[in-house]
Amino acid sequence: MAQAELNRKSLYFDYPEYPFVRPAELDGESQRHPVVIVGAGPIGMTAALELARHGIRTVVLDDKNTVNEGSRAVCIARHSMECLQQIGLGETFEKSALPWTRGSSYYQDKLVYRLRMPHPESERYYPMYNLQQQYIEKYLIDKAGENDLIEMRWQNKVTDIRQDQNGVTLDVETPGGNYTLDSRFILAADGAHSVIRRQLGLRLKGDAYEGRYVIVDIQMKSDYPTERRAFFDPSSNPGLTILIHKQPHDIWRIDYQIDADVDEQEELEESNIRRRISSILKMIGETGPWKLEWRSVYKAFSLALDDYRLGKTLFIGDAAHLVPIFGVRGLNSGLADAMNAAWKLAYVLHGWADETLLDSYSVERRGATMDVFENAVKTTKFMTPPTRGHGLMRETVLSLAISNEFPRPLINPRQSLPYTYIESPLAMFHNRDAEFSGGPGVGAPIVCHRIGEKDSLLDHIGIGFSGLLFTKTGDIDPQVTVLLEELAVGDESFTLIIISRISSSYPNATVLHDADGKIFTSYAAADNSFYLVRPDRHITARWKDINIGEVKQAFKQSLSGGVSE
Amino acid sequence: MSKQLSEEELELALEMLAEAINAAGAEKETLLLSKLCFTLANELADLGILQAAIDTAERDL
Numbered sequence: 001m002a003q004a005e006l007n008r009k010s011l012y013f014d015y016p017e018y019p020f021v022r023p024a025e026l027d028g029e030s031q032r033h034p035v036v037i038v039g040a041g042p043i044g045m046t047a048a049l050e051l052a053r054h055g056i057r058t059v060v061l062d063d064k065n066t067v068n069e070g071s072r073a074v075c076i077a078r079h080s081m082e083c084l085q086q087i088g089l090g091e092t093f094e095k096s097a098l099p100w101t102r103g104s105s106y107y108q109d110k111l112v113y114r115l116r117m118p119h120p121e122s123e124r125y126y127p128m129y130n131l132q133q134q135y136i137e138k139y140l141i142d143k144a145g146e147n148d149l150i151e152m153r154w155q156n157k158v159t160d161i162r163q164d165q166n167g168v169t170l171d172v173e174t175p176g177g178n179y180t181l182d183s184r185f186i187l188a189a190d191g192a193h194s195v196i197r198r199q200l201g202l203r204l205k206g207d208a209y210e211g212r213y214v215i216v217d218i219q220m221k222s223d224y225p226t227e228r229r230a231f232f233d234p235s236s237n238p239g240l241t242i243l244i245h246k247q248p249h250d251i252w253r254i255d256y257q258i259d260a261d262v263d264e265q266e267e268l269e270e271s272n273i274r275r276r277i278s279s280i281l282k283m284i285g286e287t288g289p290w291k292l293e294w295r296s297v298y299k300a301f302s303l304a305l306d307d308y309r310l311g312k313t314l315f316i317g318d319a320a321h322l323v324p325i326f327g328v329r330g331l332n333s334g335l336a337d338a339m340n341a342a343w344k345l346a347y348v349l350h351g352w353a354d355e356t357l358l359d360s361y362s363v364e365r366r367g368a369t370m371d372v373f374e375n376a377v378k379t380t381k382f383m384t385p386p387t388r389g390h391g392l393m394r395e396t397v398l399s400l401a402i403s404n405e406f407p408r409p410l411i412n413p414r415q416s417l418p419y420t421y422i423e424s425p426l427a428m429f430h431n432r433d434a435e436f437s438g439g440p441g442v443g444a445p446i447v448c449h450r451i452g453e454k455d456s457l458l459d460h461i462g463i464g465f466s467g468l469l470f471t472k473t474g475d476i477d478p479q480v481t482v483l484l485e486e487l488a489v490g491d492e493s494f495t496l497i498i499i500s501r502i503s504s505s506y507p508n509a510t511v512l513h514d515a516d517g518k519i520f521t522s523y524a525a526a527d528n529s530f531y532l533v534r535p536d537r538h539i540t541a542r543w544k545d546i547n548i549g550e551v552k553q554a555f556k557q558s559l560s561g562g563v564s565e
Numbered sequence: 566m567s568k569q570l571s572e573e574e575l576e577l578a579l580e581m582l583a584e585a586i587n588a589a590g591a592e593k594e595t596l597l598l599s600k601l602c603f604t605l606a607n608e609l610a611d612l613g614i615l616q617a618a619i620d621t622a623e624r625d626l
Contacts, residue, residue, distance in 0.1 A: 085605070110625075387587045394583055399625050402624075403624050406570075409572045
């Protein structure tokens with residue numbers, strides 16, 4: 001039976017209690033839902049909101065009756081803020097989260113590396129924001145509550161899954177009894193311990209790392225700016241590592257590595273936590289009072305499914321992959337999974353695309369995971385050296401970095417960056433792509449160029465496919481209007497954005513006046529260049545000089561999953 | 566020391582050295598590293614550069 005669990009107490013956050021609502025299936029009603037999402041965490045909720053944006057109804061199941069406890073995935077990358085903006089939450093997150101661009105790494109209390117993440121004027125968002133996961137989840141759930149297309153079912157625990165070529169059947173336990181739920185597709189967003197994954201007999205494959213970290217939230221007043229601080233071999237944790245992040249509401253997240261041979265449960269005892277935190281705070285010069293908020297323990301993994309799709313089930317977020325915490329990739333890659341899977345599912349369910357389109361989900365997002373692994377493994381080896389050799393070499397790098405520049409890049413935490421789907425079947429016309437000397441290439445996300453204080457290119461991108469047409473003279477080929485008709489599907493219109501060096505207007509298009517040519521430059525565009533952009537703002541193809549026949553072909557081919565007719 | 570490794574090469578060098586240290590084991594580790602330094606000194610064929618490298622390594626010990 002699904003258990004209610006609202007015994008969570010917090011110094012600053014009121015855990016909401018979501019009511020159990022008796023599902024219609026318990027009273028004999030039966031229907032096949034388009035999509036059931038298992039898991040109401042940040043990834044599942046993002047998928048629900050993106051599917052709703054494309055007009056798809058979802059049922060979201062979760063065995064809890066509140067949000068997850070603790071700050072958990074605290075860092076939101078720029079590309080995730082862009083996803084959140086697409087589902088209507090950019091400003092909500094921007095108002096609450098703490099933006100940051102910098103970090104400091106210390107070795108034996110000496111500064112050895114200053115992280116500076118680029119934050120050009122042209123970017124709408126900062127490279128990184130800190131916000132506790134409780135808020136991330138609550139904002140998403142609140143937003144879903146405003147949408148009639150999303151049905152939340154709390155205290156609904158999935159116990160089994162069966163699927164065939166027509167759809168999926170779930171067995172669900174609730175406080176009001178058990179029922180079965182039919183769906184055409186399932187999004188498994190049920191996290192690291194995914195029931196769906198287990199019941200389908202699938203296993204994550206990869207590596208586990210030796211190092212363990214205790215992660216603690218404390219409340220403390222401090223003027224120290226928002227940045228990432230890493231301490232290697234510090235006086236308060238000799239031979240090991242500490243990470244510190246500031247969060248809203250005077251909450252500080254402190255992660256400290258523990259020795260391989262210590263007992264985890266003993267380390268988590270309150271008296272031990274208090275002793276450790278006091279020592280760390282003394283080391284960094286914080287002398288004010290503080291309160292303990294939340295604590296947990298963490299171990300690094302690089303694990304993924306072989307395929308993120310099995311029949312009618314798509315795995316998103318931690319259900320599909322577990323990535324090391326260092327470099328803040330867990331939440332950020334999960335959000336990209338959700339956006340990627342959602343538009344493709346929507347297009348298939350509307351009948352606008354072949355089901356083969358769904359195959360590209362795993363190619364693209366598993367590719368992104370492998371890229372994450374490559375970077376995260378390097379970072380993780382540095383954060384938790386797996387062997388004596390790696391430990392000694394880390395000490396070598398850190399010691400040399402005190403007085404020398406050359407080893408310092410090796411201390412870079414390699415923060416999360418968006419992935420370019422270069423090997424995707426939906427990335428097309430690579431020969432045309434090669435004609436550009438720069439700008440975002442095929443498979444990359446667009447540059448959400450800032451236009452005004454709260455206005456960026458992303459604000460003008462449509463729900464469906466969009467096209468960016470660049471003009472220096474304002475003379476537009478009348479044939480472009482063909483795209484408006486032929487690249488619209490169902491009730492999702494094709495959005496044409498004309499980026500013009502001169503002030504002009506064009507029927508049925510948004511014209512952005514690029515007076516100083518900065519958008520032209522960031523897209524390496526020439527007169528008549530064209531970018532075809534997918535609903536998740538990744539680039540399908542681009543042409544230095546628009547070729548309308550090829551644009552139509554690329555669009556058509558996208559809807560058939562990259563397969564040419 | 567004008568010729569330097571790229572960041573990618575430094576990463577690879579770090580990994581190669583870590584593996585070599587692991588293979589040598591704790592008992593032979595110091596001998597391995599001494600032999601490595603002496604071999605590299607010979608390859609370097611410049612005592613001035615060797616002295617500068619020793620000064621760099623001695624700093625912040």
